[in-house]
Amino acid sequence: MSSLRLVSHHLCPYVQRAVIALAEKGVPHERQLIDLAAKPDWFRAVSPLGKVPLLVVDDGAVLFESAVICEYLEETQPGPRLHPGDPLERARHRAWIEFASASLNTIAGLYAAPDAAGYEARATELAGKMAWLEGALGAGPYFAGERFSLVDAAFAPVFRYFDTFEAVLPPLGVFDATPRLRAWRQTLAARPSVRTAVTEDYPERLAAFLRARGSHLSSLMAREAAAA
Numbered sequence: 391m392s393s394l395r396l397v398s399h400h401l402c403p404y405v406q407r408a409v410i411a412l413a414e415k416g417v418p419h420e421r422q423l424i425d426l427a428a429k430p431d432w433f434r435a436v437s438p439l440g441k442v443p444l445l446v447v448d449d450g451a452v453l454f455e456s457a458v459i460c461e462y463l464e465e466t467q468p469g470p471r472l473h474p475g476d477p478l479e480r481a482r483h484r485a486w487i488e489f490a491s492a493s494l495n496t497i498a499g500l501y502a503a504p505d506a507a508g509y510e511a512r513a514t515e516l517a518g519k520m521a522w523l524e525g526a527l528g529a530g531p532y533f534a535g536e537r538f539s540l541v542d543a544a545f546a547p548v549f550r551y552f553d554t555f556e557a558v559l560p561p562l563g564v565f566d567a568t569p570r571l572r573a574w575r576q577t578l579a580a581r582p583s584v585r586t587a588v589t590e591d592y593p594e595r596l597a598a599f600l601r602a603r604g605s606h607l608s609s610l611m612a613r614e615a616a617a618a
């Protein structure tokens with residue numbers, strides 16, 4: 391069996407996808423956390439985009455890009471299948487995983503927005519994306535019904551941001567019109583692979599990261615904290 395090392399960061403939502411897939415399949419692996427604010431030289435030398443996650447296979451080949459890493463795990467590791475067998479369904483799942491990445495970009499735009507106008511524009515954009523996703527959901531409990539899939543692994547870290555946002559910000563209203571999504575989000579939050587994909591101090595770490603952005607969101611957090 392190959393040895394697998396996942397080069398990771400505490401807060402990275404893309405790392406979480408791979409961690410969730412590894413946990414769902416019960417694959418033994420090593421997790422190596424790095425500081426993205428002070429990237430080690432060995433990391434710069436092997437990471438073409440300077441980003442986590444990386445999957446190092448047998449201390450040799452280095453895979454980058456979370457979606458590619460998840461596909462590799464799907465193709466090589468035993469355990470439950472996380473992609474549909476049907477090519478059309480599989481392609482559809484890949485597209486929604488890409489949509490999860492686009493949603494993460496909008497979230498990054500939200501927490502980095504320098505002013506209220508930018509912040510509100512990103513919140514509206516997120517609500518629009520979640521409305522699309524609501525339209526793609528079936529009866530649940532997971533994206534594709536009874537079976538957990540890589541789409542679930544991709545959206546669980548998207549939804550996790552909102553657990554912190556809801557604790558420290560005025561309501562964003564992103565899920566107000568999406569009841570199926572709210573149910574899916576709850577189901578994912580309770581899944582052991584999702585719960586254990588981050589350390590226990592993740593909410594405090596994320597709050598500290600958001601507070602330090604110097605963005606509109608940071609000032610909203612400060613205002614909420616002062617009012618509490």
Ligand SMILES: N[C@@H](CCC(=O)N[C@@H](CS)C(=O)NCC(=O)O)C(=O)O
Nearest residue numbers: 402403404440441442443455456457
């Ligand atoms: N498309 C990449 C995105 C990965 C990514 O953005 N990773 C961030 C952390 S969440 C990173 O390593 N950023 C470091 C940098 O850009 O310097 C993937 O899916 O793996």
